[in-house]
Amino acid sequence: MKPLKVLTFSTLFPNSVKPSHGIFVETRLRELLKSGQVESRVIAPVPWFPSRHERWGDYAKFAAVPAREQRNGLDVRHPRYLLLPKVGMTSAPLMLALGARAAVQQLIDEGFDPDVIDAHYYYPDGVAAALLAKWFDKPLTITARGTDLNLIPQYALPRRMIEWAARRAAGSIGVCAALMDVLRGWGHEPAKLHTLRNGVDLERFRPLPPAAMRAELGVDGDPLLLSVGHLIERKGHDIAIDALAELLPARPGARLVIIGEGEERAALLARAARLGVADKVRLTGALANTELLKWYSAADVLLLCSSREGWANVLLESMACGTPVVATDIWGTPEVVAAPAAGRLVAERSGAAFAAGVQALLSAGVDRAATRRYAEGFSWQATTEGQLALFQAVTGVATHA
Structure with a gap:
């Protein structure tokens, strides 16, 4: 045929x-x-x-x-x-x-x-x-x-x-x-x-040892937060920076890495400086999937603070590496983040709301193996x-x- x-x-x-x-x-x-x-x-x-x-x-x-x-x-x-x-x-x-x-x-x-x-x-x-x-x-x-x-x-x-x-x-x-x-x-x-x-490509995105990845990438954080996507307003990287600032009094070891490139880069750096967290925020620029894999594995939580999303691939990529997510409860995202092992949904796009979501997720305990198993349902x-x-x-x- x-x-x-x-x-x-x-x-x-x-x-x-x-x-x-x-x-x-x-x-x-x-x-x-x-x-x-x-x-x-x-x-x-x-x-x-x-x-x-x-x-x-x-x-x-x-x-x-x-x-x-x-x-x-x-x-x-x-x-x-x-x-x-x-x-x-x-x-x-x-x-x-x-x-x-x-x-x-x-x-x-x-x-x-x-x-x-x-x-x-x-x-x-x-x-x-x-x-x-x-x-x-x-x-x-x-x-x-x-x-x-x-x-x-x-x-x-x-x-x-x-x-x-x-x-x-x-x-x-x-x-x-x-x-x-x-x-x-x-x-x-x-x-x-x-x-x-x-x-999600379960072979390309797979769990790697978090400690080894942090050592290789030269990054630390307790917790280490990740925000991935074009540096444009609707992706909400500014809210991720706000969330870090809100989180620091309770978790002074927290750090944020933003992966992506775009028009908002200078504004994001200025925001981090204004909030006094510039030394705790790192912008890597755009990275290939082979590098993203390492960052997903190194992180404790992925933040997706978008105002609009269809089906955000970064959510499943992160979960496939064993890293749960905290994401805005909009459009297709609830269809992706549909179980506790996946992470938490946030109704309000604010730094305080995302910080609370991270706290709730970490306080409940993260089972990276369970997060990976959840992602395996999305072949x-x-x-x-x-x-x-x-x-x-x-x-x-x-x-x-």
């Missing part, structure tokens, strides 16, 4: 310049391919920039992304699209689709005629994919991952485009039930809405089976012998 041909479409996909960008999309695809029932090609557009000149800042890196590359056995193409200043948000779906159209045609000309287009992130990627599906007469699935449905729809025109794409799609996938509740609330057909959560198998069933339903192509 020939494998079902899936065209994966998303701007959220790793490349040789940004190897961790959208790695969760690549991971889900790689797990799907392990089934042996699917063949895939990837189109991951990047914004067009004329050169690598430093005046473009971080965007200059896009100019260095190759037009085509092989990643972990996957054929990945990076067509360019115009990202227009000021009107980029509303023009992006059309620019994306136009930029990718020739790449899709080239795939077909080379003999890879997809049975289905599988898009990730509803806006602008999903809307662009809906245009491509219309132009090439292909069934479409779109996966919602977080801000694409819990933030962007507050803008009227993007919401209308998202609704159009959802009607055009043969199936919508949410990485948590809360995201599909958004489309359900808009009146979209329940039979087309599917929740397929992210899993990728169920998600892979759900995708295969959905693709079969929307294409009519059997995926099982």
Whole structure:
């Protein structure tokens, strides 16, 4: 039986310049391919920039992304699209689709005629994919991952485009039930809405000896707190710093490590200095998964103080290393942190509330082995089976012998 041909479409996909960008999309695809029932090609557009000149800042890196590359056995193409200043948000779906159209045609000309287009992130990627599906007469699935449905729809025109794409799609996938509740609330057909959560790579993220990891990393803390994610406002690293300051009177040995890079770096350093905890806060910058593993294992608690999350991969990564979490009780997070072994949920996004959550967690006692066992319940198998069933339903192509 020939494998079902899936065209994966998303701007959220790793490349040789940004190897961790959208790695969760690549991971889900790689797990799907392990089934042996699917063949895939990837189109991951990047914004067009004329050169690598430093005046473009971080965007200059896009100019260095190759037009085509092989990643972990996957054929990945990076067509360019115009990202227009000021009107980029509303023009992006059309620019994306136009930029990718020739790449899709080239795939077909080379003999890879997809049975289905599988898009990730509803806006602008999903809307662009809906245009491509219309132009090439292909069934479409779109996966919602977080801000694409819990933030962007507050803008009227993007919401209308998202609704159009959802009607055009043969199936919508949410990485948590809360995201599909958004489309359900808009009146979209329940039979087309599917929740397929992210899993965790239990081999990549595994417990390492905490004491040995602390010695290797040159870090201590009693407790050692971790906050991981882009340094942007909605991730709430500022609240993690506040929580440390609140915690210190009761636990003077507490330390906080923040892993990530972004626009809030200077503000976070200033906040730590203002609160008198600068010597107890360490910012590492962005790190590869091979390094994250060590930090998760070294820490006592992971803090996730976000205002919005779909399905936060850092939660499961931390738990897989045996480290429980304290996280904001929002969107998909309660679906991840659903047992005492996982950690604690915090209703209020404040330093005092998170400090109280850490205290409650530590006072109850941490069983790292139990936290790891909890994470082992989140393998990728169920998600892979759900995708295969959905693709079969929307294409009519059997995926099982």
